[in-house]
Amino acid sequence: xxQLVESGGGVVQPGRSLRLSCAASGFSFNTYAxxxxxxxxGKGLEWVAVTSYDGNKEYYADSVKGRFTISRDNSKNTVNLxxxxxxxxxxxxxxxxxxxxxxxxxxxxxxxxxLVTVSS
Amino acid sequence: xxxMTQSPSSLSASVGDRVTITCRASQGINNYLAWYQQKPxxxxxxxxYAASTLQSGVPSRFSGSGSGTDFTLTISxxxxxxxxxxxxxxxxxxxxxxxxxxxVEIK
Numbered sequence: 001x002x003q004l005v006e007s008g009g010g011v012v013q014p015g016r017s018l019r020l021s022c023a024a025s026g027f028s029f030n031t032y033a034x035x036x037x038x039x040x041x042g043k044g045l046e047w048v049a050v051t052s053y054d055g056n057k058e059y060y061a062d063s064v065k066g067r068f069t070i071s072r073d074n075s076k077n078t079v080n081l082x083x084x085x086x087x088x089x090x091x092x093x094x095x096x097x098x099x100x101x102x103x104x105x106x107x108x109x110x111x112x113x114x115l116v117t118v119s120s
Numbered sequence: 121x122x123x124m125t126q127s128p129s130s131l132s133a134s135v136g137d138r139v140t141i142t143c144r145a146s147q148g149i150n151n152y153l154a155w156y157q158q159k160p161x162x163x164x165x166x167x168x169y170a171a172s173t174l175q176s177g178v179p180s181r182f183s184g185s186g187s188g189t190d191f192t193l194t195i196s197x198x199x200x201x202x203x204x205x206x207x208x209x210x211x212x213x214x215x216x217x218x219x220x221x222x223x224v225e226i227k
Contacts, residue, residue: 044220047216106166108169109166112163
């Protein structure tokens, strides 16, 4: 079955960096787009970024553009989110999710999430 | 960017009631609309994609309709296990914006 397991969350000071990872299994990873979606405590869902099946196309929410970078390693079935210049408003649960298309598409399977807290 | 507006933001209904949630896009998105259910403390779950296609394993009391700018999620007979927050999301192009959510409770 499809499994997505995020890691790398934690407490980080404003302005610092953090790298999240997501390990995928149970499907042909190199044929699906992968997303990151976040949810601030008590708030709604916010789409963050997507990478195409081959990593050649990436798209970002305006709120993270220029600070976050999504990447994938199809040899290891992993997708990463490099987060730089972190701000308090980046505090959230970060979910890795599979897109229904190779290029993007809505997420169908989601991981359990990893919590990022940006605080001094 | 296209904005997604859900209404109502919350509702309370009795078990067995028919419940309708609406989602409006600020521009046309054809049928590239998904609906998610998020139960308290849980991970979001895809219910419907392509505006009206039920994801595998989702109970048939859930249905979706609409195209262009106006979409609807309907629960034909509300059950206690349907207590959750429901989100719409557009996915025709980036950014893949979510609606603000509709919290459904049992009266």
